[in-house]
Amino acid sequence: MIKMAEKTIMLVCAAGMSTSLLVSKMQKAAQAKNVDAEIFATAASDADNELDKRHPDVLMLGPQVRYMLKNFQTRLDIPVEVINMQDYGMMNGEKVLNEALQTIEKAN
Template sequence: MANKTIMLVCSAGMSTSLLVTKMQKAAEAKQLDAKIFAVAAAEADQALSENDVDVLLLGPQVRFMEGQFKEKLTPAGIPCAVIDMADYGMMNGEKVLAKAEQLMANN
């Protein structure tokens, strides 16, 4: 998988930035060429318009937004899912990266 873009959305973009760092380390360990970044929910639409996103993952704290993101992204063929609360809480970059890869592979 080369040059994939994974976007994470959370309420403020703070806690998710630590998860991004862990996901980047996991991607490097797998020799995966991936751009992984996090934005606050308020900036998500702008980030989507400025980036060619392959998958969007929502932090558990913004899971209520899943429906509206799927409405926007499904027609464009971009998978969207909520990050598992345990994986988010443990900041398990490997598992969250694996979920993103699985979503892209199934798309």
């Protein structure tokens, strides 16, 4: 049996490249905080496939795809947030992780 992470956080950006660095910083922050989280990034074009496969607890959009916010919010029953542009630019994994975890808490 596959052990599922307690929390699944999905990041979406234009091509899935810039967020992969952010994902590794978020994973380090999660380990430091002892948070059991699966964190992954995907390109906007592949977001629906990943949503079907992985069923994340929260969807975090990169600032460059913030225009997709309403579209995802109307279709999904999970919280959807836009990553703070400054945190994204600074690749502040800890702040983005905290934001995602707080969003999940509020939704539950």
